[in-house]
Amino acid sequence: MFDDFNELLGAPKIDYLDVTSLESESANLIVYAIPVMAILTLIEIWYSWKEGKKSYNTTEALGSLFVGLGNVAINLFFKATLIYGSIFLYNLVPWRMMLNWWTLIPCLILYDFCSYWSHRISHFNRFFWSTHVVHHSAESYNLTVSFRLSWIQHFKTIFFIPIAIVGFHPVIFFIANQISVLFQFWQHTDHVPKLHPWIEKLLVTPSNHRVHHGSEEKYIDKNFSAIFIFWDKLFGTYQPEEERPTYGLTTKINTSMNPLYLNFHEYKDIYADVKQAKGIRRKLFFMFGSPGAIYRDKIKEKKLKE
Incomplete structure (x- = not known):
């Protein structure tokens, strides 16, 4: 057993010349x-139109698409x-794991843990909020909102260094x-009701994530998890969906399809x-x-x- 464990952690360093094969x-x-x-x-667009539900604002949806x-x-x-950075960190530690597909399970759990904290900090620090606010600025909740991610969100890569x-x-x-x-894509819809209680208790469902986008x-500042909702329950940030939320920011911005405005309006405000x-002290506070x-x-x- 210990020989197998030592073999798992005995991977050789990755040569930077192997980046092409690593990408493949x-x-x-x-x-x-x-x-x-x-x-x-x-x-979803067709269903929303057929049922007469106002899930889409054309200007907003186009803005999400352009972003x-x-x-x-x-x-x-x-x-x-990112590839060169991950190789550097991987080569830095002496306990490198082999490329073994079963390690994807613990890696995904640790990734989700880091994602929770990255997301939570993005709501409690204005510098990081500026890399996330674009995602919350949509006042209609639909699948296009999942495309609405900041162009400068790579700052938050630092929160995933523990994985390497x-x-x-x-x-x-x-x-x-x-x-x-990909798992977070399906969460951004108003058309999927609450699922079986076991699923709602384990995973971030559309119902759980609708709460996160609510402005009530x-x-x-609830339901920060990406895949497994139990992080929120563990750290005291869980809130079930009680009534359908009102989406968007507490301080409204102009509905726009301009991706530059959507990405950088917060910096103008800062x-x-x-x-x-x-x-x-006040300047640092803001x-x-x-x-x-x-x-x-x-x-x-x-x-x-x-």
């Missing part, structure tokens, strides 16, 4: 899934950087990443807040404070001026 071994699941996602989105297309281009640009330090092979890491991204007080703030605390602070200031 990392099956591009997302590319294969694009036609399926496109068909499911068209079915998603930009993301594809940026991901292609950063792919090599544990020694998981880069190929396993990239497959776990793709599984997580009891729904704000600049304005920092500029008017007095003292370094840069790195909790978005919720900043929102309440502005409400308080507004009331004092009235």
Whole structure:
């Protein structure tokens, strides 16, 4: 048994010249899934129209699509950087795991744990919130919202460094990443009701994730998990869906199809807040404070001026 364990952790270092073969071994699941996602989105649009449900705002949906297309281009640009970075970290530790497919299971669980904290911190630190706010700015909840991801979200890669330090092979890491991204696609719909209680207790379902996108007080900053909902239950951030949420931000922005505006409007707001703030402490608060605390602070200031 221990010999098998030692063999698992005795993988050789990866030569940087082997990047091409590494890319070919990392099956591009997302590319294969694009036609399926496109068909499911068209079915949802048709169903929404047929049932007379207002699940789609044309301008907003186009904005989500343009943001998603930009993301594809940026991901292609950063792919090599991420691969070389993962090889560097993998080679750095002495307990490297072999490319063994069963290691995908523990890797996926650890990836989901890191994803929970990456997501949670993105809601409690304005710097990281600025890399996530685009996803929450949609006021209609549909499958196109899953394409609405920040162009600068790669800052949050730092939260996944523990996966490399544990020694998981880069190929396993990239497959776990793709599984997580694809699993979150189906969560963004208003048309799937609550599922069997066992499923709702284990996985992040559309019902669980609708809560996360809600702007009601009891729904704000809840249900951060990506695949397994038990992280929220473990860390006290779980909230079941009680009534259908009102989607979007507490501070509304213009409905726009302009991907530049959708991605960077928060930085304009940060600049304005920092500029008017007095003292370094207040300036840092507006840069790195909790978005919720900043929102309440502005409400308080507004009331004092009235």
